[in-house]
Amino acid sequence: MADDVREALEQMIVTGEFADGERLDENRLADRFHVSRTPLREAFQMLAASGLVELLPRRGAFVRHPAFHEMVEMFEVMAELEAVCGRLAARRVTPEVLARIRATVIACEAAVAAGDTDGYYRENEHFHQLIYTASGNDFLAAEARRLHKRLQPFRRMQLRVRGRMLQSLTEHRQILTALEAGDSTGAEATLRDHVAVQGAKFNDLMASYKQSNLRANPQPVALRG
Amino acid sequence: MADDVREALEQMIVTGEFADGERLDENRLADRFHVSRTPLREAFQMLAASGLVELLPRRGAFVRHPAFHEMVEMFEVMAELEAVCGRLAARRVTPEVLARIRATVIACEAAVAAGDTDGYYRENEHFHQLIYTASGNDFLAAEARRLHKRLQPFRRMQLRVRGRMLQSLTEHRQILTALEAGDSTGAEATLRDHVAVQGAKFNDLMASYKQSNLRANPQPVALRG
DNA sequence: GTCAAACTTTTTGTATACAAGATTTCGATT
DNA sequence: AATCGAAATCTTGTATACAAAAAGTTTGAC
Structure with missing residues (x-):
């Protein structure tokens, strides 16, 4: 389930649905995907591991397009x-x-x-x-x-x-x-x-x-x- | 906090405190580090990203020493x-x-x-x-x-x-x-x-x-x- | 004694609750 | 009108609760 969310988010990111630096809103996305914040946050971490988002402590997950x-x-x-x-x-x-x-x-x-x-x-x-x-x-x-x-x-x-x-x-x-x-x-x-x-x-x-x-x-x- | 746990586990793994293939017990380690399972599981994911453990779905986190x-x-x-x-x-x-x-x-x-x-x-x-x-x-x-x-x-x-x-x-x-x-x-x-x-x-x-x-x-x- | 099926216990994965930190709003002051 | 600060609001991080799956155990048949 967390992996499905990662997959979906990854797709959205690489197709440019988010601007660089945009914050991924946990509550909004949890609603959107009909999951709780727990698997969503797991997905964020996976995306961070592959460099697609940056995790700032106490700030959130920000999508990161390369310069x-x-x-x-x-x-x-x-x-x-x-x-x-x-x-x-x-x-x-x-x-x-x-x-x-x-x-x-x-x-x-x-x-x-x-x-x-x-x-x-x-x-x-x-x-x-x-x-x-x-x-x-x-x-x-x-x-x-x-x-x-x-x-x-x-x-x-x-x-x-x-x-x-x-x-x-x-x-x-x-x-x-x-x-x-x-x-x-x-x-x-x-x-x-x-x-x-x-x-x-x-x-x-x-x-x-x-x-x-x-x-x-x-x-x-x-x-x- | 999750990062402290990751740090500690990483140290334990690279100093050989776990055998290859050993399962990291969530409950035991949560007790040991005085944290709940949530940050512990985050740590597992980070360790998996750097290749120190392998995450098997519905099975758990297993430490992975290279052959x-x-x-x-x-x-x-x-x-x-x-x-x-x-x-x-x-x-x-x-x-x-x-x-x-x-x-x-x-x-x-x-x-x-x-x-x-x-x-x-x-x-x-x-x-x-x-x-x-x-x-x-x-x-x-x-x-x-x-x-x-x-x-x-x-x-x-x-x-x-x-x-x-x-x-x-x-x-x-x-x-x-x-x-x-x-x-x-x-x-x-x-x-x-x-x-x-x-x-x-x-x-x-x-x-x-x-x-x-x-x-x-x-x-x-x-x-x- | 062995095997297998049903039942029990653990364990994982997800949802929810709550506290602490960040952000925003709004009002007071210059 | 702009700026600073305090209160209110929102957001994140962690703890806990619960359901479903896996592992382990007991019981019964052969």
Whole structure:
């Protein structure tokens, strides 16, 4: 029950239903979800653990959208984590996982050919999840998945850009080639560039950030109404 | 209050007062700490968020010590995170932070000269915290600190080994040199090797793991009393 | 003696009650 | 009219109450 509430709130937050710094009203939300404050507060704590809200003692739970520079920092870490996954995967990937990666690349090609953006998005997700698995380090994979999930709402912004899908596919192919060749340096570099927000991607991301409703409020949380 | 309880439980867990898989009894602990179950359960959730306990629905909170292979995986990630910090720091470190890193290396030298293990441990902590800061990426620094803290009880095992302190100091010097030279590749490689558990360090760690009371129970959590 | 089903006891999860801290309102003062 | 402070109101944090699920125990059949 507490987990259902967390799920619902998480959805509401990442779809921008709350402004940055907005306080989550325990009584109002308890009414809304037909639960008492107890499971609601549990949900708040879970959201705080994943960084979606900030808990200020005796003040309440405040939703926290990342500032642009924080988003860039998170993407930088994501790029490095995936680069590490790639480097390790080049040495450790099992034939089974490699085959599944190959399959997603083929599915991605099909999606591009069909102009199926949603399909591409889905297969792209699989591709990255498999890279994490391929690292052979479950802890690394779990950390990568955690950050990947956290960045999901912002990644959505990115992939709609024209031509991005095709470029992404090309990079997937290069990554696959590197993994097949056991080329750890190549896999690392290609994955880093694939995920990193730089060059044109930086500007695209900035543009969509400014349009989104997941923008941070420049005022510090503690001083807001 | 909930946070005090979390603090206390965290201490008890990392000092091995509970066996792996042991259930944390809400009523008993509520009595022990003179609090009600409400803040206690909050503490459980926080501990679950940092991976120290596992929450099984309708079953309770079970302490979770990492298996040896999980510990190795965590150290591998730590090594990679610090390597990234080092690479970025070589390009981004500010003169102020660099000066403070230099100071810790000098303090480490003094500690080695005096045979002051505790002093070395303290300065070593500062050194690594500063490396995180030097990365210029606050999110990366926060993630590195989180994992660093999680590994603290296991790192304690490591540094007592004879000769380790001197080798560690030598590596600190090399890292500092690389940072001063703006040598990102050097800083990255040196830091990775410094933190990585490999060669003799692997065997040392395994030996102390086996002796510690933070060992995992081979039986899966769900099947334990 | 073993197994299983029914019953009893614990234990968890949620709701509610209440006290202490934060916020707002409103009036008095400059 | 603006500002400060006290009273009133709201909100959070903790304790307690209660229902439902899990664990443990007893009883009965074979």
